[in-house]
Amino acid sequence: MKLVRNASLNAMRNQPGGILNLAILPTFGMRWLMPRFADFLKRNPQITVNFTSKLSPFDFGVENLHAAIHFGLPDWPGTDSVFLMREEAIPVAAPSLVAKIMPKSPVDMATLPLLNLETRPRAWADWFEQNDVEPSAGRGMTFEQFALVTQAAIAGLGAALLPRFLIQSELERGELVILLDIAVNSSAGYYLITPTHRTSYAPTIAFRKWLVEQTAKDSNDTAIG
Incomplete structure (x- = not known):
């Protein structure tokens, strides 16, 4: 009877249904994940997903999370990391900002007001450094989220380094233009x-499989395009 009970418990643990608690980055969730997420629910109608948006570091030991989408390096102890994609941040601005003089080189970029992101404090410094340009220090506003930086750029307040995949709609509508096609x-x-002890949880496995499939598809579409 004990063997039967253990087998039943294992079957319950490994069934595809259940609750999946996910921590996601706000703009990534809004711009990339949500437009695709209906497909995951269609394939996995038995899984209930709860989202929490996180900019600050998360703690799997304190928070009841099954997985999190994180930007940075895969250096979280006690976890399993699956690479999804790189971030190709390019310099963009509103057409009105560069209506008179469009930057022709990285040197020209140093004359523009620069918009900064709190979670990427060295983005502009790294971009100028890789292009052998010395930028003026301390210029430009700083924002907490990509969404705010994007709106500030659209309003003509300055140039921003933004991930191409997060601003595709703004580029297509002409609200933003690429100043120089040089990514940082x-x-x-x-x-x-994913916490190591939750990698075999069925809803986590289903989400991981779907997410890797989606990012691989995006990568292939970009390569073809």
Whole structure:
């Protein structure tokens, strides 16, 4: 009877249904994940997903999370990391900001007001450094989220380094233009982070499989395009 009971418990643990608690980055969730998420629910109608948006570091030991989408390096102890994608941040601005003089080189970029992101404090410094340009220090406003930086750029308040995949709609509508098609180099990326003791949880497995499939599809579409 004990063997039968244990087998039943194992079957219950591994069935595809259940609750999945996910921590996601706000703009990534809004711009990339949500437009695709109906497909996950269609394939996995038995899984109930709860989202929490996190900019600050998360703690799997304190918070009841099954997984988190994280930007940075895969250096979380006691976790399993799955690489999703790199972040190709390019300099963009509103057409009105560069209506008179469009930057022709990285040197020209140093004359523009620069918009900064709190979670990427060295983005502009790294971009100028990789292009052998010395920028003026301390210029430009700083914002907490990509959504705010994007709106500030659209309003003509300055140039911003924004991930191409998060601003595709704004580029297509002409609200933003690419100033120079030179992305900032970064060793960081987007990862799905899962506590080691929850990697075999069926809803986590289903989400991980779907997420990797979606990011691979995006990568292939970009390569073809």
